[in-house]
Amino acid sequence: MRVVAAMSGGVDSAVAASRMLEAGHEVVGVHLALSQSAATLRESARGCCTIEDAGDARRVADRLGIPFYVWDMAARFREDVVEDFIAEYAAGRTPNPCLRCNEKIKFAALLDKALALGFDAVATGHYAQIREAPDDAGQVRRELHRAVDMAKDQSYVLGVLDAEQLARAFFPLGDTTKPDVRAEAAARGFSIAKKPDSHDICFIADGDTRGWLAQRLGEQPGEIVDTEGTVLGEHGGSFGYTVGQRKGLGLRVPAADGAPRYVLETRPATNTVVVGTAELLGVDEITGDHARWCGPAPEGIVSVGAQVRAHGEEIPATAWADGDTVEVRLERRIRGVAPGQSVVLYEGTRVVGSATIAATATSQRR
Structure with missing residues (x-):
């Protein structure tokens, strides 16, 4: 080739x-x-x-x-x-x-x-594997699987590839x-054998995402509030915060019980950041859009593993697809899941596909 x-x-x-x-x-x-x-x-x-x-x-x-x-x-x-x-x-x-x-x-x-x-x-x-397997028609299809080295596995960030792209890819x-x-x-005599790995966001070299965004979006002063709407502090732009964030909040009003508070939600329409306690972060229902399948789309309700961060834990779940939308129900709650992140679905080591998280919720099952 x-x-x-x-x-x-x-x-x-x-x-x-x-x-x-x-x-x-x-x-x-x-x-x-x-x-x-x-x-x-x-x-x-x-x-x-x-x-x-x-x-x-x-x-x-x-x-x-x-x-x-x-x-x-x-x-x-x-x-x-x-x-x-x-x-x-x-x-x-x-x-x-x-x-x-x-x-x-x-x-x-x-x-x-x-x-x-x-x-x-x-x-x-990339650290991922492509394996060949027969499909229902007896033809060979290429599947995306996790890497052997789980510490370096990058199948999560490849979960957006479709079957045609995988057919033309080598890892x-x-x-x-x-x-x-x-x-x-x-x-092999490569002088870069000990060159450090790059990490974080490649186009933000100093790692200061909030500062980088502020330079491009401008300072946008707003309020940090609790779930009751009480003002606890100010910020320079809700775009600089993400769900699950604890550090850098600068709250001027401490919690009555001294417990740390986390970002629960950002509201761009009002430029407001909502904070609360850790237990309010837990979600077990995810709705995703912009679905991308690494092979055939799943039919009906399927048992999968769901991962929401590049090196995050895989959580047992069920999922079903409806066109471009995917519904995922986790077996247990996880914290800090933000809209815009991706949920990648696995069947064993095989990547089933991915979707962009549009909304999360906490079920009443518990």
Whole structure:
């Protein structure tokens, strides 16, 4: 196969590219330029797409002896990921930009361009597995599964991929642990074998999401209130808060019992942040929209595992789909589930699909 290896400049994508080449594929390395004003050097483990990262990726490609290109997708990234991120927070939701990037950039824009240029597939350094299994018609279908290394498993952020995208995707690291990947990189002579992993939101290099949003949305002073409407403090914009948040509230009125308080809800229409005690955070009903299925959509009520954070716990649940909408009922309550997050559904290690959380509720079953 002719394969585009997405090379970020990190150790994972470097080893993924080398494994695809070793497997006998015709491999071309591609670094995605996602920033319209890329920094020259990486300043921390946060951030990505610096000129330094592009240089690291090029050096790996040179060592492997494969062609290497930089594809400028900064405008598409800004529109589909960054602007979407800003709009979601302004609307009182908490998005996961990594899922949006996988859906809109790496397995849409990148894959579409690769196919248009005559390539067959895209390979990335994500920690997940693709397995082949027969479908009801006796044909072979590709399924997305969790990685062997659960500490690095990234199947959650790949839960937005559909069957057609999975048919054109390779994840060569899914059967390997991170220490083994670094050891392999060192054995291959890659200078980035010990390069720190990037983390958090790649386009907010200093990690200050609230400050970054304030620069783009402006200060919007408002009130922090309890569930009875009593004013407890002020804030600079409800967009800077998310459900489950405890730190940085700056409440001027302490709770009578001294218990900590958490963000229960943000109300963009009135620019209000509502806080309360931890027990008020518990939910066990989730309604999701923008459903994406990694294979056939489930029929009827199915038993699944539900995960609402990239490295969160999988909770036993039942789920059913109705067009673009998914209803999920958890077997027990969990805290801090915010609209805009994604719920990813599993059957064993297999990813069934995902949806964007539109609403949550607490049932009266308990």
